[in-house]
Amino acid sequence: MKKIVVIPGDGIGKEVMEAALLVLDALDLDFEYEFAEAGHECFQKYGDTIPEETIRLVKGADATLFGAVTTVPGEKSAIITLRRELDLFVNLRPVRSLPGVGGLFSGLDFVIVRENTEDLYVGLEEYTGDGAVAKRVITRRACKRICKFAFDYAVDEGFERVAAVHKANVLKKTDGIFREEFYKVARNYPGIKAEDFYVDAMAMYLIKKPREFEVIVTTNMFGDILSDEAAALVGGLGVAPSANIGKKHGIFEPVHGSAPKIAGKNIANPTAMILSTTLMLKHLKKKKEATLIEKALKKTLKKGIKTPDIGGKHTTTQVAQAIRDELIKIKDHD
Amino acid sequence: MKKIVVIPGDGIGKEVMEAALLVLDALDLDFEYEFAEAGHECFQKYGDTIPEETIRLVKGADATLFGAVTTVPGEKSAIITLRRELDLFVNLRPVRSLPGVGGLFSGLDFVIVRENTEDLYVGLEEYTGDGAVAKRVITRRACKRICKFAFDYAVDEGFERVAAVHKANVLKKTDGIFREEFYKVARNYPGIKAEDFYVDAMAMYLIKKPREFEVIVTTNMFGDILSDEAAALVGGLGVAPSANIGKKHGIFEPVHGSAPKIAGKNIANPTAMILSTTLMLKHLKKKKEATLIEKALKKTLKKGIKTPDIGGKHTTTQVAQAIRDELIKIKDHD
Ligand SMILES: CC(C)[C@H](C(=O)O)[C@@H](O)C(=O)O
Ligand SMILES: CC(C)[C@H](C(=O)O)[C@@H](O)C(=O)O
Numbered sequence: 079m080k081k082i083v084v085i086p087g088d089g090i091g092k093e094v095m096e097a098a099l100l101v102l103d104a105l106d107l108d109f110e111y112e113f114a115e116a117g118h119e120c121f122q123k124y125g126d127t128i129p130e131e132t133i134r135l136v137k138g139a140d141a142t143l144f145g146a147v148t149t150v151p152g153e154k155s156a157i158i159t160l161r162r163e164l165d166l167f168v169n170l171r172p173v174r175s176l177p178g179v180g181g182l183f184s185g186l187d188f189v190i191v192r193e194n195t196e197d198l199y200v201g202l203e204e205y206t207g208d209g210a211v212a213k214r215v216i217t218r219r220a221c222k223r224i225c226k227f228a229f230d231y232a233v234d235e236g237f238e239r240v241a242a243v244h245k246a247n248v249l250k251k252t253d254g255i256f257r258e259e260f261y262k263v264a265r266n267y268p269g270i271k272a273e274d275f276y277v278d279a280m281a282m283y284l285i286k287k288p289r290e291f292e293v294i295v296t297t298n299m300f301g302d303i304l305s306d307e308a309a310a311l312v313g314g315l316g317v318a319p320s321a322n323i324g325k326k327h328g329i330f331e332p333v334h335g336s337a338p339k340i341a342g343k344n345i346a347n348p349t350a351m352i353l354s355t356t357l358m359l360k361h362l363k364k365k366k367e368a369t370l371i372e373k374a375l376k377k378t379l380k381k382g383i384k385t386p387d388i389g390g391k392h393t394t395t396q397v398a399q400a401i402r403d404e405l406i407k408i409k410d411h412d
Numbered sequence: 413m414k415k416i417v418v419i420p421g422d423g424i425g426k427e428v429m430e431a432a433l434l435v436l437d438a439l440d441l442d443f444e445y446e447f448a449e450a451g452h453e454c455f456q457k458y459g460d461t462i463p464e465e466t467i468r469l470v471k472g473a474d475a476t477l478f479g480a481v482t483t484v485p486g487e488k489s490a491i492i493t494l495r496r497e498l499d500l501f502v503n504l505r506p507v508r509s510l511p512g513v514g515g516l517f518s519g520l521d522f523v524i525v526r527e528n529t530e531d532l533y534v535g536l537e538e539y540t541g542d543g544a545v546a547k548r549v550i551t552r553r554a555c556k557r558i559c560k561f562a563f564d565y566a567v568d569e570g571f572e573r574v575a576a577v578h579k580a581n582v583l584k585k586t587d588g589i590f591r592e593e594f595y596k597v598a599r600n601y602p603g604i605k606a607e608d609f610y611v612d613a614m615a616m617y618l619i620k621k622p623r624e625f626e627v628i629v630t631t632n633m634f635g636d637i638l639s640d641e642a643a644a645l646v647g648g649l650g651v652a653p654s655a656n657i658g659k660k661h662g663i664f665e666p667v668h669g670s671a672p673k674i675a676g677k678n679i680a681n682p683t684a685m686i687l688s689t690t691l692m693l694k695h696l697k698k699k700k701e702a703t704l705i706e707k708a709l710k711k712t713l714k715k716g717i718k719t720p721d722i723g724g725k726h727t728t729t730q731v732a733q734a735i736r737d738e739l740i741k742i743k744d745h746d
């Protein structure tokens with residue numbers, strides 16, 4: 079029995095979570111779900127965007143599903159807090175073409191491995207006389223473990239190259255260290271081709287030659303930007319999943335936010351959340367189940383059953399129900 | 413008589429500069445050129461990537477053309493030094509579709525206004541116990557003047573909206589200030605629509621809906637990344653020009669670097685450098701001449717006379733010569 083904590087959050091977070099659970103439920107998994115709160119509504123109730131109780135539950139779980147939260151200026155970011163508190167040092171963002179989602183490229187299959195605990199995300203900012211200063215913190219330890227993860231992932235998934243992305247021509251010390259640690263780790267993986275690129279060049283290459291990349295590893299902020307760019311290549315935020323992974327814990331969430339503008343309309347694309355559950359299943363060593371969901375999702379998309387953001391006219395619930403139906407069919411054939 | 417300082421620099425910097433001057437020469441302009449050195453070869457000769465003499469010349473000029481330099485680890489960046497020494501606080505990067513360059517979109521015409529003096533580019537980095545820390549410096553003064561430039565530019569060029577790009581959900585103080593100053597400045601331009609976006613969202617929107625943007629204003633590093641991404645939409649680095657502009661001075665340079673791998677082969681695309689000279693001409697209030705060059709360039713591209721990077725088979729010199737010939741023809745018709 080696996081304990082799964084479910085944090086629907088705010089806005090469309092709740093809608094896509096309901097959809098994803100509807101799909102998951104069709105696989106008779108030995109999961110026990112526990113619901114927890116976080117985000118802006120949670121703040122309004124308890125004065126905290128991420129209560130101790132939620133953190134405690136997440137720490138005790140085998141995995142956590144996270145929908146999306148609204149972050150209001152002045153309130154603490156629930157997801158950044160969770161990433162840091164649980165030392166979820168990897169933010170894994172697969173970029174894979176799907177049928178019928180209006181991506182610019184077909185046949186893309188690469189992954190961005192984003193460092194998830196430091197860089198400009200450490201929250202060390204101070205006002206100065208006429209402005210403010212933020213600290214970009216980079217440690218060898220964090221560089222090493224994220225690079226190691228990237229190479230191990232390449233080996234596990236049968237990829238042959240890993241590209242480091244940095245701006246060491248300007249950030250000579252911080253990104254100099256990142257590049258150095260990258261090549262140190264690379265030495266232990268002689269079968270994998272290691273290369274490095276400037277972040278501005280990579281922002282261009284993702285568009286000009288995305289097929290040349292397999293695993294891209296980078297620091298936190300560059301990873302944030304590049305992964306949204308990459309998501310656009312394969313259809314946008316509606317279909318981009320992510321996994322926050324640490325030594326012990328994992329939180330699986332769509333890349334998109336709570337999208338207040340479309341919340342409550344039952345039109346949010348559940349694909350990103352559903353794909354995030356497949357990342358969770360893989361993490362829990364349930365690769366077969368993950369593949370079943372992927373198949374059902376692709377079949378549904380091919381039939382044109384999809385939400386408006388990718389050119390469809392179905393509701394969140396209809397899409398989820400269709401995927402669930404496909405899943406049950408496929409499963410029974412198995 | 414205008415004094416123009418010419419810094420060819422390293423690698424293809426020299427080749428594209430020669431090409432650009434060949435084109436410029438066809439317009440009988442009252443320009444006096446002075447050549448100056450900078451970059452890696454300059455370092456090897458004088459032990460300095462950006463000698464005092466070069467800075468002195470640039471300071472005394474009406475405008476400067478800059479090719480590209482090679483920056484070797486351990487050597488000071490010539491262009492960053494120039495931007496800072498001359499207080500060239502604007503980095504203007506127009507994104508315009510050209511015929512026959514293999515861009516993803518046609519009809520694009522927007523501009524990125526990148527702050528050019530602060531952010532992570534201030535060079536304040538220090539090693540720590542197990543890593544390093546870089547400072548991201550943001551001042552109200554710099555935010556204000558770059559935003560003011562963006563709105564003035566919108567008014568001058570007949571644009572109707574300005575979009576600020578930041579990451580104020582994470583960089584609450586530094587980018588909070590940027591956003592605040594942006595909206596303060598916006599109040600003085602009631603005819604212009606002001607909006608703001610997170611940098612990760614913008615990295616996606618540039619691909620999903622680039623036609624919705626006209627003037628984008630942002631801090632230094634985000635501008636670096638987004639402008640390379642945007643360049644990819646309209647054909648890549650071979651065709652992306654830029655202007656570094658301050659109160660008194662202007663340095664005009666292609667976005668691309670010195671490209672050591674293709675240097676010496678006479679295959680570098682001179683388009684970016686040539687378009688940079690048109691930005692200089694506009695800056696010197698020679699709008700008519702700038703337009704003539706743009707026309708000659710477009711005609712040449714339409715004829716398929718272009719370098720290999722954009723699918724052609726002509727040399728740098730052939731392309732430059734063809735543009736020059738067109739220019740002479742158009743000019744005589746005028
Ligand atoms: C909401 C925000 C703090 C977050 C981030 O910047 O990491 C989001 O953009 C993401 O990519 O998960
Ligand atoms: C060469 C490098 C320092 C420079 C920058 O980052 O500004 C370049 O990428 C640019 O965009 O002009």
